[in-house]
Amino acid sequence: METFGARLHRAVADRGPLCVGIDPHPGLLADWGLPDDVDGLDRFCRTVVEAIGDRVAVVKPQSAFFERFGSRGVGVLESTIRQLRDLGALVLLDVKRGDIGSTVAAYASAYLDPSSPMYVDAVTASPYLGVGSLAPMFSTAAEHGGGVFVLALTSNPEGASVQRAVGADGRTVAQTVIDEISQLNRGAEPLGSFGLVVGATVGETGHDLGSVNGPLLAPGLGAQGGTPAGLRTVFGAALPSVLPSYSREVLGAGPDPAGLRAAAERALAECRTALNAVG
Numbered sequence: 001m002e003t004f005g006a007r008l009h010r011a012v013a014d015r016g017p018l019c020v021g022i023d024p025h026p027g028l029l030a031d032w033g034l035p036d037d038v039d040g041l042d043r044f045c046r047t048v049v050e051a052i053g054d055r056v057a058v059v060k061p062q063s064a065f066f067e068r069f070g071s072r073g074v075g076v077l078e079s080t081i082r083q084l085r086d087l088g089a090l091v092l093l094d095v096k097r098g099d100i101g102s103t104v105a106a107y108a109s110a111y112l113d114p115s116s117p118m119y120v121d122a123v124t125a126s127p128y129l130g131v132g133s134l135a136p137m138f139s140t141a142a143e144h145g146g147g148v149f150v151l152a153l154t155s156n157p158e159g160a161s162v163q164r165a166v167g168a169d170g171r172t173v174a175q176t177v178i179d180e181i182s183q184l185n186r187g188a189e190p191l192g193s194f195g196l197v198v199g200a201t202v203g204e205t206g207h208d209l210g211s212v213n214g215p216l217l218a219p220g221l222g223a224q225g226g227t228p229a230g231l232r233t234v235f236g237a238a239l240p241s242v243l244p245s246y247s248r249e250v251l252g253a254g255p256d257p258a259g260l261r262a263a264a265e266r267a268l269a270e271c272r273t274a275l276n277a278v279g
């Protein structure tokens with residue numbers, strides 16, 4: 001079985017280093033001339049899938065915008081996930097889950113077990129209950145070739161007060177998350193399956209991301225003010241492992257599928273340039 005890290009490495013080689021988020025904000029539905037209901041949600045997602053599902057390496061549906069509509073919204077999420085996977089995109093479901101280990105085991109079977117209706121390639125996870133509490137997600141992911149992206153330094157300004165707090169051993173909370181994920185990825189080739197989330201907005205991190213050996217998801221580009229050129233400041237030598245992620249910046253170019261494709265291509269071109277820049 002191919003690991004998630006290997007599948008991601010291949011997808012990025014084939015399609016380029018880009019993740020596009022599906023975040024159907026009420027304002028975007030309105031801009032697209034769609035009603036703020038399940039039908040509007042469904043049409044929005046079908047348009048995005050049709051426009052970019054066969055060309056973007058990773059697509060990241062944001063679960064919150066589907067859960068807003070209850071079980072029917074979750075039904076749209078399930079069919080969106082299926083369509084994307086059929087088109088060869090890796091699906092990273094943004095749910096930011098975290099809980100005590102026995103409950104995390106249920107989340108793991110909800111998202112990372114291939115027999116689940118909501119099965120995806122990878123999920124986002126919150127380490128607030130301790131990275132160790134996420135162990136059932138890590139083991140289920142490893143068993144089935146899935147991935148987990150754990151929040152480290154988030155793109156929002158409120159994150160720093162928790163994530164940069166310094167513990168008894170002198171490390172920040174974020175650095176302990178980074179170190180524990182690095183440990184999980186040790187020896188993996190070509191890339192580990194356990195990623196970190198580091199916002200494109202955070203500036204120079206002062207943290208050591210050099211030995212993570214896993215993907216570094218960088219949200220916060222575009223709408224939140226992060227720029228491809230700024231990725232070098234944030235990631236430094238870890239730049240080759242970065243997976244830049246855009247939602248509103250690309251989605252705002254819809255509903256014309258050609259406009260969405262062009263926006264994704266533009267984002268990819270800018271990110272390629274930034275990730276390949278020397279010095």
Ligand SMILES: O=C(O)c1cc(=O)[nH]c(=O)n1[C@@H]1O[C@H](COP(=O)(O)O)[C@@H](O)[C@H]1O
Pocket residue numbers: 021023062094124153154155156197198199219220221222223224245246247248249
């Ligand atoms: O895990 C994430 O993707 C995430 C982490 C983070 O630190 N900041 C962040 O914005 N996100 C998500 O990334 C997306 C950003 O959307 P845009 O600001 O529209 O590009 C949203 O779905 C956020 O929930």
